[in-house]
Amino acid sequence: MTDLTALKYSEEHEWVALDGSTATIGITDYAADALGDIVFVELPAVGTALSRGDVFGEAESTKSVSELYAPVAGTVTEINQAVVDDPALLNASPFEEAWLIRVSVADGALDGLLDRDGYTAITEG
Template identity: 60%
Template sequence: MSDKDLRYTAEHEWVDARDGVATIGITAYAAERLGDVVYVDLPEVGAAVQAGTVIGEIESTKSVGELYAPVTGTVTEVNAAVVDAPETVNADPLGEGWLVRVDYAELPELLGADEYEALTRA
C-alpha cells in the first residue's frame, strides 16, 4: 500500500478505507514527532466511535498523544500486536503499526496525500 493511496486527518491519522472498513493508524510524521512509542491504549472491539472524538492514547518517551476516530462506526478489530509491542508504531506506522479497524457507513471528507503533506510543511 502506498501512502498516496491513503486518506488523512489534520490530527495525523491515516485511513485505508475499503468495502466499508477503515483501517486506521498514525502517520509516519506523527510517529516521528512522538518519538519512541512505549504504550498504546485502544478502544475495545464492539465500541461505537464518533468521527472527531478521542478513541485512544499513544504514549511516547516525549509525550502522550490522543488517537481520534476519523470515521463514525463500530470497532471491529484492534491490533493487539501493537499493544504488546508499541515500538511497532515507530518501525512501521503505515503497515504493521496499524491501530484499529472500524466498520463505517459513510466516509467523511478526509485529506489526500498532497493536502496532508502540505499540512505537515505549514
C-alpha cells in the same frame, strides 16, 4: 509497501485505508516521528461506537502522551494487539504492521478527509 497516495488523512495525523465498509486506521509517520519512541498504546474495546473526532485511545512516548482521534465514524471491529504488545511498531512501521483499529463504516465515511498532497501541505507548512 502501502500506497500512501491511496490513503486518506486527518489533520490530527491519522490515516485511513478503506476496503469495502471496513476502515483501517493508524497514525502517520509524521506523528510517530513527532512522538519519538512510543512505549505504550491504549486502544478501545471491539464493539465501541465512535463518532468522527472522538478520542479512541492514546499513544505514550518517552516525550509525551498523545490522544488518538477517530477520523471516521463507525464501530470498532478489530484492534491490532501486536501494537499494544509492542508499541515500538508504530515507530518502525506506521503504515504497514502498526495499524491501530478497524472500524465498520457507512458510505461517505471518508468525506472531508485529506489526500496525501493535502496532508503533506499541512505537515510541511
